[in-house]
Amino acid sequence: MSYLRANWLKIIAHVGSLLPLAVLLFDYWTGRLSFNPIQDITLRTGDYGLNLLVLSLAVTPAITITGWRKLQPLRKWLGLYGFMYIALHFYTFIWLDYRLDLALLQEAIFEKRYALVGFGALVILTPLAITSTKGWMRRLGKNWKRLHRLAYVAVLLGVIHYVWLVKSDIREPLLYGGIVILLLALRLPAVRKPISNWRSRRKVAARRTANPA
Amino acid sequence: MPRIKSSEITPEHIYLSRRKFMVGIGALAAGSLLGACGSFNSSPGVVGVNEETGQVEVTANADELGDPLTSYSAVIGYNNFYEFTTDKQKVAGLAQGFKTEPWTVEVGGLVNNPKTYGVDDLRNKFTQQERIYRMRCVEGWSMVIPWLGFPLAELLKEVEPTSQAKYVRFETLYDPDRMVGQKSSWYNWPYIEGLRVDEAMNDMAILSTGLYGNQLLPQNGAPIRLVVPWKYGFKSIKSIVKIDLVDKMPTSLWMAAAPHEYGFYANVNPNVPHPRWSQASERRIGEDGRRDTLMFNGYAEEVAYLYDGMDLKANY
Numbered sequence: 414m415s416y417l418r419a420n421w422l423k424i425i426a427h428v429g430s431l432l433p434l435a436v437l438l439f440d441y442w443t444g445r446l447s448f449n450p451i452q453d454i455t456l457r458t459g460d461y462g463l464n465l466l467v468l469s470l471a472v473t474p475a476i477t478i479t480g481w482r483k484l485q486p487l488r489k490w491l492g493l494y495g496f497m498y499i500a501l502h503f504y505t506f507i508w509l510d511y512r513l514d515l516a517l518l519q520e521a522i523f524e525k526r527y528a529l530v531g532f533g534a535l536v537i538l539t540p541l542a543i544t545s546t547k548g549w550m551r552r553l554g555k556n557w558k559r560l561h562r563l564a565y566v567a568v569l570l571g572v573i574h575y576v577w578l579v580k581s582d583i584r585e586p587l588l589y590g591g592i593v594i595l596l597l598a599l600r601l602p603a604v605r606k607p608i609s610n611w612r613s614r615r616k617v618a619a620r621r622t623a624n625p626a
Numbered sequence: 627m628p629r630i631k632s633s634e635i636t637p638e639h640i641y642l643s644r645r646k647f648m649v650g651i652g653a654l655a656a657g658s659l660l661g662a663c664g665s666f667n668s669s670p671g672v673v674g675v676n677e678e679t680g681q682v683e684v685t686a687n688a689d690e691l692g693d694p695l696t697s698y699s700a701v702i703g704y705n706n707f708y709e710f711t712t713d714k715q716k717v718a719g720l721a722q723g724f725k726t727e728p729w730t731v732e733v734g735g736l737v738n739n740p741k742t743y744g745v746d747d748l749r750n751k752f753t754q755q756e757r758i759y760r761m762r763c764v765e766g767w768s769m770v771i772p773w774l775g776f777p778l779a780e781l782l783k784e785v786e787p788t789s790q791a792k793y794v795r796f797e798t799l800y801d802p803d804r805m806v807g808q809k810s811s812w813y814n815w816p817y818i819e820g821l822r823v824d825e826a827m828n829d830m831a832i833l834s835t836g837l838y839g840n841q842l843l844p845q846n847g848a849p850i851r852l853v854v855p856w857k858y859g860f861k862s863i864k865s866i867v868k869i870d871l872v873d874k875m876p877t878s879l880w881m882a883a884a885p886h887e888y889g890f891y892a893n894v895n896p897n898v899p900h901p902r903w904s905q906a907s908e909r910r911i912g913e914d915g916r917r918d919t920l921m922f923n924g925y926a927e928e929v930a931y932l933y934d935g936m937d938l939k940a941n942y
Contacts, residue, residue: 447715448704448911449767512915520904527902581883582812
């Protein structure tokens with residue numbers, strides 16, 4: 414029980430991240446995917462991957478605003494699960510869809526900008542996923558933080574990938590872009606500091622009202 | 627004498643019981659009908675059996691290249707019809723109950739005999755033929771569909787285009803209350819499409835009022851639509867209310883929405899990629915993997931002459 418109480422946030426993150434994969438596999442095996450199942454799998458894995466990466470990016474600003482340090486470990490797990498879906502997305506594309514046909518893939522990936530930026534995001538995310546362990550954090554020291562700032566680039570590439578791939582109506586991908594830019598802006602010291610100052614002032618004020626003596 | 631389809635003379639209760647009967651004995655047909663057994667099912671069911679009605683109405687189970695018909699459930703369940711929604715799996719549900727009677731098609735413009743036809747007039751006037759055509763969507767997927775219809779040329783000959791007529795302009799119904807997707811202001815409704823007159827006169831171009839031996843369902847463009855199989859699917863405009871002969875190239879909805887991506891011709895061409903994705907291969911609905919896209923969707927012999935000497939990269 415105490416384990417649950419201490420780790421409930423992490424448990425929600427794990428279950429919530431794995432649930433879409435379970436539903437996808439269930440839909441696949443029971444024939445509940447659309448009449449174009451490969452496209453379905455491609456779209457869903459890409460969608461989950463981008464959503465989880467954006468959620469991972471939201472952790473630090475959420476701590477800035479709420480001061481709730483317990484959220485910290487979620488950044489890593491949401492990011493790793495995001496990477497997992499992006500990797501599945503990529504393998505669906507090259508293997509399920511293109512059957513590893515190199516000639517077709519060459520044209521599909523390297524000659525098309527939307528595929529190229531998506532591929533670029535995966536290339537950037539791979540070393541970040543590998544170095545997400547405590548051991549690598551220690552080994553890389555200061556450079557770990559520098560390296561992992563590349564996640565911002567990867568998520569932005571993911572949004573561009575999405576914008577370039579819709580047929581015409583880019584309102585939804587642009588909404589993602591807006592959210593990502595907001596989440597990045599909340600990291601700038603000029604934005605972050607006033608927020609945390611405002612939060613600590615409120616905390617002090619709240620304490621005063623609670624103890625009027 | 628016009629051919630009377632059995633569906634028009636069979637009372638509905640018999641029709642329905644026959645369907646039940648067919649489902650009862652036809653485990654094979656029912657298998658692909660119910661859809662529950664997987665989207666990977668590539669079998670079109672029993673040869674020539676209309677899975678919805680259980681009637682034998684399709685004359686062949688494959689196109690001229692030997693590729694099987696796409697299952698009826700996929701043809702009526704996976705649709706691009708932005709007038710209802712951009713979600714292909716939800717079009718059928720939203721289009722259910724869409725009223726297609728009465729329906730008239732106004733044919734006019736630069737013609738000697740402008741005329742407004744009821745859809746039934748067209749069905750009775752022109753012999754309905756079955757045409758098994760591949761349908762290649764610009765998004766990279768395709769189907770094989772047994773259409774019922776008649777050559778567009780027959781209708782055009784009747785209204786007699788004048789010598790000034792160079793293009794045919796088609797228009798879909800505009801009625802946001804009945805076509806809820808038209809409430810989205812992102813697109814410039816109504817849907818417009820066009821053909822050059824010589825393209826329209828080619829025997830491959832048909833006006834279709836049915837498929838799989840049945841009348842068209844709303845999600846497939848009821849009650850009457852164009853089918854031009856050598857062009858990307860979006861050229862085959864649905865639920866047509868107006869056909870005009872004009873002297874200037876019409877601007878289609880897609881040309882207006884993204885002029886550098888969707889051109890007037892939109893011929894299926896594996897060598898001319900969409901600016902953002904390749905058109906070299908396609909996914910056939912019901913199959914795993916991909917197959918090579920064919921020049922003019924495999925109809926080069928019938929239509930390539932129309933584009934002799936044209937730069938197909940410039941005229942995309």
